C-alpha cells in the first residue's frame with residue numbers, strides 16, 4: 231500500500247490565485263492532486279499545508295478517512311476557511327491516489343454514477359434589461375436549462391449613482407447600495423425576463439448577501455410569482471436564522487452556503503429543511519470526504535447540492551465537484567465555471583463543459599492532472615506578489631455592506 235512521501239504545492243494562474251496540492255507516494259509515478267485555492271490568501275494556505283505535511287509523511291495514502299480526521303484535529307482548533315482549504319487539497323489528492331490504485335474514476339469509488347452527466351447553470355448578466363435578455367437567450371441557444379440572471383456586478387439593481395443621499399463629509403464614491411432600489415429593480419428584472427423568455431428556462435438569482443435580513447425576506451416573497459429555480463445567498467452566514475421567516479412566508483427555493491466552513495452552519499439549514507440547495511465550495515468544506523457526508527445528509531432531508539464554483543475556482547476543484555455530483559443522488563445542479571484556453575492547457579483531463587452539462591472522463595482517480603512546467607510559466611510573479619481584497623460596497627451614509 232502506498233505511503234505518503236511528500237506534499238507539495240503549485241501556485242499558478244497569472245496572478246497566483248490557484249494553489250494545487252500534489253501528494254507524492256513511495257510508489258514510482260503514483261501521486262494525486264487536489265485544489266487548495268483561496269483567491270485572497272494563497273500564501274497563507276500554502277503555509278498551512280507546509281505546517282500540516284510532516285503529520286502525514288510516512289502514513290498510508292489510502293487511509294483517507296483516518297488521515298482526514300487527523301488533519302481535522304491536528305491543531306486542536308478546527309474549521310475555518312484556511313485550514314479547511316488546506317485539508318481539502320490534501321483530501322482530494324488522496325482520493326485521486328485511491329482511484330489510480332483501484333484503476334477507477336473517483337465517482338466509481340463513491341458508489342458509481344447516478345446520472346449520465348452533470349447539469350450545470352450558466353451566469354448571464356447585463357448592465358440593462360435588454361443586454362441581460364440577450365445574454366439569457368445566448369445561453370438558451372447553447373443548451374443551458376438553468377441560467378443565473380444578474381444586472382451587472384453583485385448587488386446590481388441596487389446601486390444609486392455616487393452622491394445620492396451622501397452626507398456632506400463623505401468622500402466621492404462611484405455607486406451606493408440601497409436595499410429599496412434592489413427590492414424595486416430585481417422583481418422588475420424577473421417580470422421583464424418572464425415576459426420576454428417565458429417560464430421554460432429555469433432562472434436563478436444571486437443576492438450575494440447584500441440585503442438587510444427583513445428586506446431579504448421581502449425579496450424572496452416578491453420574487454415568488456416568477457418561479458425561480460432558486461434564490462442564492464439571500465442572507466449572510468451570520469443571519470441564517472432568518473431562513474425560518476423566509477420559509478414561513480413564501481415558496482421561493484433557497485440556495486445557500488458558499489461562505490460556510492463549519493458544520494454548525496449547514497447542519498440546521500439542512501436538518502430543518504430551511505434551504506433547498508446547499509452551496510458549500512468543495513475545497514472550503516473539507517474536500518470530497520466531508521462534502522460526501524454533506525451530500526448524504528441532504529439526501530435524508532430532501533435538500534439538494536449545488537456545490538459552489540465561480541470565477542476564482544480552479545479546474546481541479548471543479549473536477550472534485552463533478553465526481554461528487556455524478557455519484558450523489560442528492561445532486562441538484564452544478565455552478566458552471568469556464569477557463570481561458572491557456573488555463574485549460576495546464577490541466578489535461580479537465581471536465582468538459584458543453585451544452586449546459588459537465589462531463590468527467592473514464593481515467594482513474596480524478597481524471598485531471600497538472601502540467602507543472604506550464605503552470606510555472608503562466609504565473610506572473612509581479613501579479614502574484616500583489617495583495618487582493620474583496621470589492622467593498624457601501625450605503626449612502628458610508629457604512630459597508632457585508633456580503
Ligand SMILES: [Mg+2]
Pocket residue numbers: 436438462463488
Ligand atoms: Mg453566490
